[in-house]
Amino acid sequence: MSPFRSVTLVARREFVAKVRTRSFLIGTVVIIAVLAGYVLLQAALFSDGQRSVVGLTGQAVQLADPLREKAKAFGIEVETRDVTTAENAEQLVRDDELDALVTGAPPALRMIVKDQGDDVLRNVLDDVLRQQVLAAQLAEAGLPQTIAQELQNVRVAVTALEPADPLRGERLAVGLVVAALLYYSLLVYGTMVAQGVVEEKSSRVVEILLATLRPWQLLLGKVIGLGAVGLVQLVLISGVGLLLASGSGVLSISGVGGSVVANGVLWYLLGFFLYATVFAAAASLVSRQEELQSVLTPISMTIIIAFVVGINLMIQNAAGTAVTVLSMLPPFAPILMPGRIAMGVAPAWQVLVAVVLALGAIAAITWLGGKVYANAVLRVGSRVKLREALRT
Amino acid sequence: MVEGVLEIDRVSKRYGEVVALQNMSFDVRGGELFGFVGSNGAGKTTTMRIALGVLAADSGEVRWNGKPIDIDTRRRIGYMPEERGLYPKMKVLDQLVYLAELHGMSTNDAHRSAENWISRLGLRDRRTDEVQKLSLGNQQRVQLAAALVHEPDVLVLDEPFSGLDPVAVDVMSHVLREKASAGVPVVFSSHQLDLVERLCDRVGIVRSGSLVACGTVDELRAGGTSRLVVEVPEAVNGWTEGLDGVRVIGSEGRRTVLELDHGVDDQVVLHAALATGPVHEFSRQRPSLTELFRNVVTEERTA
Numbered sequence: 001m002s003p004f005r006s007v008t009l010v011a012r013r014e015f016v017a018k019v020r021t022r023s024f025l026i027g028t029v030v031i032i033a034v035l036a037g038y039v040l041l042q043a044a045l046f047s048d049g050q051r052s053v054v055g056l057t058g059q060a061v062q063l064a065d066p067l068r069e070k071a072k073a074f075g076i077e078v079e080t081r082d083v084t085t086a087e088n089a090e091q092l093v094r095d096d097e098l099d100a101l102v103t104g105a106p107p108a109l110r111m112i113v114k115d116q117g118d119d120v121l122r123n124v125l126d127d128v129l130r131q132q133v134l135a136a137q138l139a140e141a142g143l144p145q146t147i148a149q150e151l152q153n154v155r156v157a158v159t160a161l162e163p164a165d166p167l168r169g170e171r172l173a174v175g176l177v178v179a180a181l182l183y184y185s186l187l188v189y190g191t192m193v194a195q196g197v198v199e200e201k202s203s204r205v206v207e208i209l210l211a212t213l214r215p216w217q218l219l220l221g222k223v224i225g226l227g228a229v230g231l232v233q234l235v236l237i238s239g240v241g242l243l244l245a246s247g248s249g250v251l252s253i254s255g256v257g258g259s260v261v262a263n264g265v266l267w268y269l270l271g272f273f274l275y276a277t278v279f280a281a282a283a284s285l286v287s288r289q290e291e292l293q294s295v296l297t298p299i300s301m302t303i304i305i306a307f308v309v310g311i312n313l314m315i316q317n318a319a320g321t322a323v324t325v326l327s328m329l330p331p332f333a334p335i336l337m338p339g340r341i342a343m344g345v346a347p348a349w350q351v352l353v354a355v356v357l358a359l360g361a362i363a364a365i366t367w368l369g370g371k372v373y374a375n376a377v378l379r380v381g382s383r384v385k386l387r388e389a390l391r392t
Numbered sequence: 393m394v395e396g397v398l399e400i401d402r403v404s405k406r407y408g409e410v411v412a413l414q415n416m417s418f419d420v421r422g423g424e425l426f427g428f429v430g431s432n433g434a435g436k437t438t439t440m441r442i443a444l445g446v447l448a449a450d451s452g453e454v455r456w457n458g459k460p461i462d463i464d465t466r467r468r469i470g471y472m473p474e475e476r477g478l479y480p481k482m483k484v485l486d487q488l489v490y491l492a493e494l495h496g497m498s499t500n501d502a503h504r505s506a507e508n509w510i511s512r513l514g515l516r517d518r519r520t521d522e523v524q525k526l527s528l529g530n531q532q533r534v535q536l537a538a539a540l541v542h543e544p545d546v547l548v549l550d551e552p553f554s555g556l557d558p559v560a561v562d563v564m565s566h567v568l569r570e571k572a573s574a575g576v577p578v579v580f581s582s583h584q585l586d587l588v589e590r591l592c593d594r595v596g597i598v599r600s601g602s603l604v605a606c607g608t609v610d611e612l613r614a615g616g617t618s619r620l621v622v623e624v625p626e627a628v629n630g631w632t633e634g635l636d637g638v639r640v641i642g643s644e645g646r647r648t649v650l651e652l653d654h655g656v657d658d659q660v661v662l663h664a665a666l667a668t669g670p671v672h673e674f675s676r677q678r679p680s681l682t683e684l685f686r687n688v689v690t691e692e693r694t695a
Contacts, residue, residue, distance in 0.1 A: 001467065001496040009493050017482065204477030208538065211444040211471045212494050214463065378446060380475070 006213050010221025018229045028233050035241045043248040052099040052121055055083035059105035070124045106132040171343040178264050179339035183307040189230035190275045194283035196222055198292050215374035223276040234268055263341045270358045271334025277369035284376040285384045306332040318345040328354040330361035396422045396457045398546050398577045403452030412438045413601040420577040427588035428581040430598030436581040437474045440550050444471050467495045470544030474551050476535050480524035484534055488541045495542035509537040529560055549580040565591055589681035597688050605688050612684050619677040620650045626669030
């Protein structure tokens with residue numbers, strides 16, 4: 001029988017055994033629900049923050065068109081509503097039906113708000129008002145209205161040396177979601193590999209398996225099988241997430257979805273092969289599930305630190321030196337690099353360096369971890385010391 | 393009909409300062425049931441694990457049909473480890489199919505064989521239950537099925553009878569006999585020496601990592617002292633004193649138990665007995681394997 005068939009058989013068992021469990025189904029559904037909630041929340045905040053409803057009454061009604069146009073120039077969306085016939089327009093403001101109520105006639109315009117007026121909206125109104133007054137004065141003085149037009153177009157030319165990305169917020173959100181998903185996948189599926197190793201060890205089935213398989217075949221099959229489960233879940237989650245995000249209009253970056261998923265998958269694979277072997281080797285040192293936590297803590301901590309520290313640095317400045325260096329180092333790269341790629345701040349050379357370093361680390365870790373695993377997996381009883389497992 | 397010999401040839405293994413095996417040698421021929429007995433820690437399990445390649449020997453060789461065992465020939469062995477091991481959350485049928493496939497069977501053959509052993513071992517009602525939900529006795533049956541499901545050419549079973557109820561012991565004995573008569577060499581270890589004596593063609597006794605006795609039970613009996621039980625009601629005490637190499641070691645009611653050194657002719661004793669008067673009983677007392685075992689182990693220890 002070929003080693004390939006052996007590894008395939010092991011991988012298939014691991015995959016089927018895990019996908020069939022209720023926890024896989026529930027876990028996937030819960031994550032999708034959380035993600036959907038997040039996207040919908042974003043969508044709600046997004047439309048709320050950008051759109052103001054302004055009630056106009058009396059003579060102010062004629063300001064509706066210039067107000068909407070001006071607002072667009074300021075980058076906000078204003079919906080105007082004629083509330084002249086409303087009995088108590090102020091009550092509408094109190095009830096949050098209206099963000100602002102505008103009464104009176106130019107130049108004596110009044111804006112009524114509930115607690116705090118929107119500064120942008122006030123600027124828009126001021127501008128509209130100034131234009132109205134100017135137009136009236138020009139007409140009075142018998143001067144052409146083109147003066148008003150010219151005045152309107154006078155602007156200071158701004159040259160940005162480092163132009164801010166108008167989609168920065170969006171990119172940051174995508175980057176954080178990607179980093180969070182990878183963090184989750186690596187931690188959960190890495191732990192699953194560890195639990196699988198200990199399950200085989202504590203149930204002693206490993207002795208039967210190793211009478212027909214070589215340790216590396218068993219280890220590789222397990223890593224591939226569980227890795228595939230994680231991959232399926234990751235693709236499911238990101239697929240649903242992308243559909244939701246583009247459907248609800250939260251994501252406007254065109255074509256970003258495909259490349260983000262591709263990057264996520266690449267880094268999931270790199271990260272998983274890097275961490276899974278470490279998880280498996282650590283788990284092979286102990287014989288019972290209860291002892292597992294103690295050997296896994298250092299590994300989990302590395303992933304958690306990579307996530308927490310990395311996320312904070314990324315939010316501050318994703319192109320900063322610290323996060324740039326960290327994102328190229330193998331233990332942190334699988335979480336930080338895809339996040340930075342999604343944010344569009346990782347130059348190709350950095351990605352390449354990170355991939356090469358990760359591949360190198362995988363080769364070294366697989367060799368070392370495979371050795372520890374092969375030496376320790378049959379030693380049942382007290383915890384095997386790492387030094388002993390590395391010997392011979 | 394499978395023909396083959398499993399040879400354990402001068403296998404040694406140390407764990408640090410502790411010698412686990414020292415020049416362990418024996419062979420099991422096709423069609424033979426070989427009982428492997430010894431005190432706890434004598435090296436039975438280590439020998440079996442080395443034969444299965446689960447453990448590496450420091451020196452020596454395990455051969456199958458004259459060739460050192462490698463991963464491919466190892467797949468032809470059915471193995472039941474001392475520490476029972478199955479996936480607790482896997483269903484009985486799935487588990488057996490998986491193990492059969494791992495041992496090189498095609499998926500179809502694996503299914504057929506798994507179903508076959510499930511019904512032969514009386515597990516049909518349990519075939520889709522998780523192993524952890526079975527009673528210990530049924531788990532043992534699944535474990536046996538796991539050793540047999542790939543129709544192995546050699547069987548190596550570590551304590552297959554421990555923890556079995558009498559019915560299961562019969563099932564197990566029957567299956568092992570049947571496998572042996574199909575030409576498969578069967579080695580198993582056990583502490584149930586009466587069972588080994590009844591079942592096995594040959595027995596090997598292990599002590600401190602070496603085989604100290606090996607052969608059929610009769611062969612093991614030969615060469616040692618033998619015992620006679622004699623009932624001579626009219627004899628006076630000391631009627632055996634004139635006989636060389638004969639000692640009185642006890643009496644059971646009116647019967648006297650004599651121990652004869654190796655090579656002493658029992659007919660001489662019979663003549664002496666007849667000389668005292670009527671002889672109501674004159675029989676050889678065949679030492680059981682248990683006694684032989686005890687002798688071998690204590691003999692060596694005092695030596």
